[in-house]
Amino acid sequence: PTCMWMLLDVLMDNDLIKDLVDVAKDSALLNGVLMRTKETPNSSEVVTYAPFTLFPSPVPKDTFHQALAVQTHYNRLVDKISQDSSFLEEALATTIKVDDFTGRLFNIYRHVLQEGKIQSIVLGLNRSDYMLDQNGDGSASLKQIEINTIAASFGGLASHTPNVHRYVNHNHTDSKRILDNNPSAGLAKGLAKAWELYGSERAVVLYLVEELQRNIFDHRYVENELWKRNIPVIRRQFEDVAKTGFLDQDKRLFVDGREVAIVYFRNGYMPQNYTEQNWEARLMMERSMAVKCPDISTHLAGTKKVQQELARPGVLERFFPGEPDVVDQIRATFAGLYTLDMGPEGDKTVAMALAKPDQFVLKPQREGGGNNLYGAEICQVLEGVKQSTERMAYILMDKVQPRPVHNYLLRLGTPLKLSTCLSELGVFGAYVRHGQDMVLNECAGHLLRTKSDEHSDGGVAAGVAVLDNPLLV
Numbered sequence: 001p002t003c004m005w006m007l008l009d010v011l012m013d014n015d016l017i018k019d020l021v022d023v024a025k026d027s028a029l030l031n032g033v034l035m036r037t038k039e040t041p042n043s044s045e046v047v048t049y050a051p052f053t054l055f056p057s058p059v060p061k062d063t064f065h066q067a068l069a070v071q072t073h074y075n076r077l078v079d080k081i082s083q084d085s086s087f088l089e090e091a092l093a094t095t096i097k098v099d100d101f102t103g104r105l106f107n108i109y110r111h112v113l114q115e116g117k118i119q120s121i122v123l124g125l126n127r128s129d130y131m132l133d134q135n136g137d138g139s140a141s142l143k144q145i146e147i148n149t150i151a152a153s154f155g156g157l158a159s160h161t162p163n164v165h166r167y168v169n170h171n172h173t174d175s176k177r178i179l180d181n182n183p184s185a186g187l188a189k190g191l192a193k194a195w196e197l198y199g200s201e202r203a204v205v206l207y208l209v210e211e212l213q214r215n216i217f218d219h220r221y222v223e224n225e226l227w228k229r230n231i232p233v234i235r236r237q238f239e240d241v242a243k244t245g246f247l248d249q250d251k252r253l254f255v256d257g258r259e260v261a262i263v264y265f266r267n268g269y270m271p272q273n274y275t276e277q278n279w280e281a282r283l284m285m286e287r288s289m290a291v292k293c294p295d296i297s298t299h300l301a302g303t304k305k306v307q308q309e310l311a312r313p314g315v316l317e318r319f320f321p322g323e324p325d326v327v328d329q330i331r332a333t334f335a336g337l338y339t340l341d342m343g344p345e346g347d348k349t350v351a352m353a354l355a356k357p358d359q360f361v362l363k364p365q366r367e368g369g370g371n372n373l374y375g376a377e378i379c380q381v382l383e384g385v386k387q388s389t390e391r392m393a394y395i396l397m398d399k400v401q402p403r404p405v406h407n408y409l410l411r412l413g414t415p416l417k418l419s420t421c422l423s424e425l426g427v428f429g430a431y432v433r434h435g436q437d438m439v440l441n442e443c444a445g446h447l448l449r450t451k452s453d454e455h456s457d458g459g460v461a462a463g464v465a466v467l468d469n470p471l472l473v
Helices: 002-012 014-030 061-069 071-082 085-098 100-115 161-168 183-198 216-228 238-244 276-287 296-301 304-310 315-319 324-331 344-355 375-385 389-393
Strands: 034-036 047-049 057-059 121-134 140-148 204-208 233-236 253-255 258-265 291-293 360-364 394-398 405-410 418-434 437-452 466-468 470-472
Touching: 002 014, 002 405, 014 047, 014 161, 014 405, 034 216, 057 061, 057 405, 057 418, 057 437, 061 071, 061 121, 061 140, 061 418, 061 437, 061 470, 071 085, 071 121, 071 296, 071 304, 071 315, 071 324, 071 418, 071 437, 085 100, 085 296, 085 304, 085 389, 100 276, 100 296, 121 183, 121 291, 140 304, 183 216, 183 258, 183 291, 183 418, 183 437, 204 216, 204 238, 216 233, 238 253, 238 276, 304 315, 304 394, 315 324, 344 360, 344 375, 344 389, 344 394, 360 375, 375 389, 389 394, 405 437, 405 466
Parallel strands: 057 470, 204 233, 204 258, 258 291
Antiparallel strands: 034 047, 121 140, 121 418, 253 258, 360 394, 405 418, 418 437, 437 466
């Protein structure tokens, strides 16, 4: 398309680029696309722009709308998995033997199951991430990389990036092709609905946050939407819950003397987030009347092992009996996923990966970016564990091969250069179930993140990807 050629001319004009970069950084600050600095992550005295691309990145219109359309089905799928204890037991049986972290989470799940869940309100805020796989004929197909069911971030900042790209590019691209996007409002709608159903005006939404809070503005945008609705929000860490938290005789959760309606986890997805005290605090929160976002079963539904099990023949049909069209829409987004369990099927996966390591990604059961293994690393790890049960801590996935594009990545302290980039499209989902009734099930917006092709793995918070917007083509 002509706009792409215009963009190519612009990419090569160094003086123009320098001017645009200055305009872009100021525009990011004007629009509140902000982060705290590495030096002072817990203070807002000095802030900077969150890393972002100078130009929006082309995304095929049909593929983009396909990703949005399948989101409400993914919401239902995650919710159905979270209610199916025999499926979770089966799917994670081998993983919990060899992966301590997933094992600890599973122990909490078993505890809550045995004791009996006392809260019938379920709130899910998730983000399903995709890349566009290049087909032989030049077309692209949407392939899911993962679904994040805990602490799905950047909904706040993504609500403010469209205006930045519209302003910077008003001479070079049709700004109508940069879509409005407001995940802040979509995520807040889910939180607000669950808070209303909890039914206590004094009860607070507790953001459970990490120690270093560079990305606080991303949280604050969603928080702001809640304050607009007169919903009180407090921010606390695991340590605060451990120190001041308790359950009353009805198992209502109190932290710092305030009753908690919702625990919104923006932390707790990595092993290093937990001390013994923090594990105890997590168990207390899970046993409580508070609505958990996510509850422990929904957290487990987002594991890589579950993702791989869902790709087995017949599994989606188990969750959507009599809905073949839903099954087809979800399955169309699956990349090839392979088990590393002990036995002939797992052996076949190992042989396949060692023969052609560049065609696969080896994934442990971890969130937070920067954990996956590629190429030569796959061989190193698999050679070490191929005969032992340790291999069951991983799954293997086809490596998606997106078409690279050129762009400038703007990041504090990084010299300006034209990079060859790959993009990942995230779609936010929000749902609330009350007992058996799905009272809210929506696609809450999108997120495009772009990184230089020299980085295989990692997101914005991990310091690899930057914020972007889709330019629909």
